[in-house]
Amino acid sequence: MTHRPDDALTPVFDRAGEATRRPRDRFPRTPELPETAYQIVHDEMMLDGNARMNLATFVGTWMDEHADRLYADAYDKNMIDKDEYPRTAEIERTCWRMLADLWHAPSVDGAAGTSTIGSSEACMLGGLALKRRWQHARRAAGTSTEKPNLVMSSAVQVCWEKFCNYWDVEARYVPVTDEHPVFDGHDLADYVDENTIGVVAILGVTYTGAYEPVASISRALDAIEQTTGLDIAIHVDGASGAMVAPFLRPELEWDFRLERVHSISTSGHKYGGVYPGVGWIVWRE
Numbered sequence: 001m002t003h004r005p006d007d008a009l010t011p012v013f014d015r016a017g018e019a020t021r022r023p024r025d026r027f028p029r030t031p032e033l034p035e036t037a038y039q040i041v042h043d044e045m046m047l048d049g050n051a052r053m054n055l056a057t058f059v060g061t062w063m064d065e066h067a068d069r070l071y072a073d074a075y076d077k078n079m080i081d082k083d084e085y086p087r088t089a090e091i092e093r094t095c096w097r098m099l100a101d102l103w104h105a106p107s108v109d110g111a112a113g114t115s116t117i118g119s120s121e122a123c124m125l126g127g128l129a130l131k132r133r134w135q136h137a138r139r140a141a142g143t144s145t146e147k148p149n150l151v152m153s154s155a156v157q158v159c160w161e162k163f164c165n166y167w168d169v170e171a172r173y174v175p176v177t178d179e180h181p182v183f184d185g186h187d188l189a190d191y192v193d194e195n196t197i198g199v200v201a202i203l204g205v206t207y208t209g210a211y212e213p214v215a216s217i218s219r220a221l222d223a224i225e226q227t228t229g230l231d232i233a234i235h236v237d238g239a240s241g242a243m244v245a246p247f248l249r250p251e252l253e254w255d256f257r258l259e260r261v262h263s264i265s266t267s268g269h270k271y272g273g274v275y276p277g278v279g280w281i282v283w284r285e
């Protein structure tokens with residue numbers, strides 16, 4: 001078989017009953033054997049190489065066979081349809097409640113959470129909740145909701161740029177410098193104002209793995225509240241660190257132990273040890 005993906009007409013197999021050429025990017029006019037369809041897609045995927053040797057994608061590429069079996073058990077379930085699959089929904093609920101507990105939610109029963117397709121979607125939901133909370137408070141006070149902004153390090157992962165773009169929120173980046181290699185709450189008063197929907201703290205900066213000191217950011221916001229009355233919430237983007245810090249740095253206070261931390265997101269498919277795509281978000285209440 002020769003297989004040149006860029007051909008408008010891609011040569012395929014010559015087994016009996018099969019067309020020998022198959023148009024690419026056009027809906028097939030004739031049926032084809034399942035083995036042939038499999039082989040075509042399988043061969044094309046081979047060009048991506050071996051996922052376990054790819055250290056760049058930052059997701060789990062190995063699970064033990066029991067976890068593999070559980071994934072296979074769930075292939076045919078439309079998990080999003082929670083009325084039809086209430087036990088699967090209950091298992092999902094169990095998982096985020098375990099995370100609420102791991103991250104020291106004051107009351108697991110009072111927390112809220114969900115699975116997502118990855119940290120990106122979890123961050124979208126976290127950001128959206130911050131925006132809604134701010135909008136409700138502003139409307140209740142009879143003030144404008146036209147110019148929301150979100151404050152975060154210039155080293156945030158691109159999903160935060162997307163969040164600001166999708167939901168019309170001004171992104172305010174605190175630059176990473178030699179003096180402040182991670183966002184630590186310095187000069188925060190220059191960035192936040194009455195239109196700030198929240199501050200993002202990253203537990204595990206994508207490029208370095210560094211933890212932003214959530215407690216210092218929280219203290220800086222406490223000081224701002226004292227002088228301005230602004231009560232600004234923190235979302236912790238714990239894409240990698242929220243699955244690591246509880247085990248390796250249990251004494252580090254970065255989670256719901258800090259009252260200002262309203263929500264935490266993580267990627268199950270990073271250090272949660274599973275294949276893509278699974279993320280999680282938990283809200284304090």
Ligand SMILES: Cc1ncc(COP(=O)(O)O)c(C=O)c1O
Nearest residue numbers: 058118119120157206237239267
């Ligand atoms: C800090 C941080 N936030 C968000 C994401 C997005 O995660 P995902 O790929 O699970 O959507 C990443 C991924 O590298 C990340 O490192």
